[in-house]
Amino acid sequence: MKEWLRKLGHDEEKLDRLKVIHVAGTKGKGSTCAFIDSFLRSHASRTGFPKKRGLYTSPYLERHNEMIRIDSLPLSDARFAKAFFEVWEGLGLCQEDIGTPKQLQLLAVLSFHVYLQEDVDVAIYECHHGGEYDVTNIIRHPVVTAITSIGLDHEQELGGTIENIAWHKAGIFKRGACALTVPQYPNAVKVLRSRASELGLDLQLVDVSQQLPGDFQDPTQRINAFLAREASDAFIMRHNPHGGMTVRDIEAGIRDFKWPGRFQIVKVNRTTWCLDGAHNPMSASISAKWFDRIPKPEWYGPLCASALQFVNPILAQGVSFFLAWTRTAMTPMRLLIL
Incomplete structure (x- = not known):
């Protein structure tokens, strides 16, 4: 990933300029990212920050464009095609020495390329799977890292136990970032805390017993909304002089939340x-x-x-x-x- 991005003119120092919220987990990654986007949109409508948001999720529901969004909207066909051929032609000269990216790798490269070009104020990233070795895990200094509910999935790559999978998910934690998660299996929490502490981080377990406005179709979405609220607030507090999320921001974010294909x-x-x-x-x-x-x-x-x-x-x-x-x-x- 780093070599491909360097070939496109995006070295690590340039990538460091992206203000990233990175989300991993087994269940609810996409919904959590969409909630974060919705909360930040409602906050921006009141304060003007963040002015421009990037949202990268996978897989797509109908079209590849959906995976790379700016201000909640999928890239237009023209913008997607322009960026795609910039990346494709830019990497064409290096096929022999560093290879050609596979589909998901290419789309991740494409997303970083677009968000750097667009100079987004926040880039919300959903891991494909895992975390430690995921292609999205090349950001050295994310602002917020969040892990949704953990269960068994991708066991051939991540291992057949909750502990193994939790270890991989915790790979998105980075020194200096905010580390969040929701209530998990005790063994998963133990692994997450251990990996966080290795980086000098205090893992924050989000309290999901409070009240939230809105009528949630499923308790799982309520948990995702809690995690997204905390992630959004943590991001805002680090970058916005206007202060954190308000009740109005939360109400509007939940009311305007849309994520087709999920509940x-x-x-x-x-x-x-x-x-x-x-x-x-x-x-x-x-x-x-x-x-x-x-x-x-x-x-x-x-x-x-x-x-x-x-x-x-x-x-x-x-x-x-x-x-x-x-x-x-x-x-x-x-x-x-x-």
């Missing part, structure tokens, strides 16, 4: 689609519980259910989803796993 309910004609991008056993279980809690319409006949068999072997660990509909199909509901 999303869409009604099309007489069918209600419940959408969530569950991709591991932890996410699958949470999605199933969310679907079970959703108020169902008045059923016209007996409830029928059928189990989904996952094609992905990581998910085929006894986790079942259900598609529910009525015999007459007059008010059907569907659970769609993206």
